[in-house]
Amino acid sequence: MSDSSSPFASPVRAAARDTSGAGAQPQAQSDQHVAHSAHVGSQPFVYLGRQPIIDRSGALTAYELLFRGSAQNRADVTDDALATAQVITRTMGQLGVPAVLGRHHGYVNMSRELLFDDIVHLLPPGRFVLEVLEHVHLDMAVLERLAQLRREGYRIAFDDVSALTDNLRRALPYADIVKVDLRQTERAALPALVEAIAAEGKTLIAEKVETSEDFEYARGLGFDLFQGYFFARPQMLHAPRVRASRLALVRLLALVASDVGVAELERELRSHPGVVVQLLRLVNSSAYAPGRPISSLREAVLAAGTRQIARWAQLLLYASGRDLPWACDPLVQLAGTRSHFMELAARSLAPNDAVFADAAFMTGIFSLVHVLVGSTPAHTLERLGLAREISEAVDGQRGELGMLLRVAQACERGDDRLAEALVGEAGGRFAVLTPALLGELNLWASAWFSAYADG
Template sequence: MDDANIFVGRQPILNRNGDIYAYELLYRNSHKNFYPDVDPDQATIRLLVNTFLTIGLEKVSGKSLSFINFTGELLTQDIISSLDPKRVVIEVLETVEITPLLLTKLRLLKEMGFKLALDDFILQEQYSVHSELFNLVNFIKVDYLNTTPIERLEIEKLIMKYPSIVLLAEKIETEEQFEAAKASGYSLFQGYFFSKPEIVTGIEIPSNVVLQFQIIKRLHSEPLNIDEIVGLIMHDVSLTYKLLRLINTYAFEVLKKISSIKQAIVLIGLRETKRWIQVLALREIGEGSGNGRTRALVDYSLTRAKMCELLARRDGQENPEEYFLAGMFSLINVIMKRDWDAVFHLIPLSDEVVRTVKGERTEMTPYLQLTEAVERFDWERIEELTSKMGITQPELSKYSLEAHHWAQSLQQ
């Protein structure tokens, strides 16, 4: 198997305030679909070596902790010693048999500084026999979707004896589950509850973002006057600084540094200028919200935007910038807690982008659907869409990682 074929994804783990605490790094190693006849242990080893040691954890999960699944066999391998204990949480899969030998290995990992997690935890007899395990682990992950309230209550009672253990609720799908888990003593949460619309109350839009939306609207109007646009942008000192910094860093490789807004517009054009203001506006909403969940949604939106654009450029689409916008604004109703019509009253977008993000079928739809499937690790949907679109697994892996890295760099 070519190392490039290993697909890496990440799912955020949030704390009680909604801030990103860590990412679980997931990979595809099924015996069907993408990876026929691949041993899961070998797939994981190649994943660790190729992706984490070669590319670096920084590009995958930034400065956050990374939860990584390990089988019983891999827990005995020396490869773990190559990982950074300050960055990696060793996640023991639920299928791993707890034995005296395993406990010895886990004790050594703890001495090396690693944090340990038990995945998909359900009380079993082996945990009663090897109760010392609970003195070693830092996190217990509970599948909130596939456990009963009684099963969860038994786990919660047990954990009260071990105050150093942090409870993590997995597969939280609704706001109600999130609140119930918090009330039951869970401190960390994993799932897609934060990307689903809440009651539409609306959030206050920062004044600088309102100005940015006004500039975007003016950029959609005719006739365009560059001096007028420059004046509008320079009215906001923060926007001027951030826009110049973004353009110098990400937009184009030019022989000399762009030092003025007018120079930037002349060099990169009004279309690119508008695009970067839109990126800044979205980022400002995330930063100004004071809410970790909103910041996570902005990160998802930027990742979707870049991935849609990369896929559109791969296919030679004439308007990859529009695909970028479809990805970027696909969660804007959730971010702003407004219905679509109220959002698009503020943000001028093409009819096709609006129809795409509202769920109507357009040429852009498969691209957005694929980014969403990758985001959710919906392997069946990924296979269906990549097959129809003629996208290979190495290409998808490449674009996904590039999009993650790009979005992450913008948030720094």
């Protein structure tokens, strides 16, 4: 349940909507001259809301985790993906799963773009339920993704259901849990709605339970679980904001990209206590811990694995240390949009080549690192030891990755003719990057990286 109420069958909102600049495409800007916005003092704490979900006897079974931007206990959500990403990073890396959930499960809201994103896999499937927001259009692409996530062990909940629509009937086989909004559903229609969903073997949650009468009525209808102000308003949790060193994160990403061994990763991490704190919290918060708390750095690296470490470093890199909120930081927007655009384009060129897609993402990230550290691409790359293909793409724009970088930069400037000309120059499999597809990928990329800002 998001804090706002709207029916499950409400009109679809565009995935790449412009919300106060949070998902908007960065304006054309040189990599060497990224304008800085006015300094905005960061808050010393991060905040998180949690609302209990109880069973028929009144026992606590789970929490829904909710975005809170300040000490005021209200949502203020303008971008669903950004809000959820902050919930994930704060739960996994700053507050920690034991402190947030104890022994219980956590429900996390999922927009369409986050369902398809790698960030989902930071959540251990044994501890978290993915709650599909009411405005997500359940087309075949989404349903296939839900089926994949369920095969990986995740449980799927549909949020804010208020009617048994054709859309919902078609999607029910792909869900485990259905949350019915008591405020939005006509009382006369509730019995038939509950009966139809229960007949499909789904767990039923009554949400927006605000009075004892609501609880007794819903329990009488056969609901399994309950959530609402009658039991508790969202509780507020907070922790000191932890900022990791950007240079440490850059170096860590470079080591992961170079496929180094555990010993070298461990040596690098020892030099950066802030990153170590984040990593230990991540691993001890998750299903990767081998049945006991992990205290050594080597154990943490082995338990998380390089893929998880890379995800975490990417999540932190461009949104840490600048004391600017996401929507005000042009470097964050540019880096995020570029890296994910290149990843999506690489997937279009080679749908079954995950290594190429990862290299494209890393090329996008490292194409702006010299701006981050105030140096030149050549000097910055000397110290990173990146794979040759990535280095040549960043410093010289050579190879297929270099061409993808040129196409990305053309799209950032809104120069469709140049982008089309570059695709024609590359030829071969680049022909799949039609103007229509480039426009679509750009929209997705613009919306996506809001998920990777934490503050």
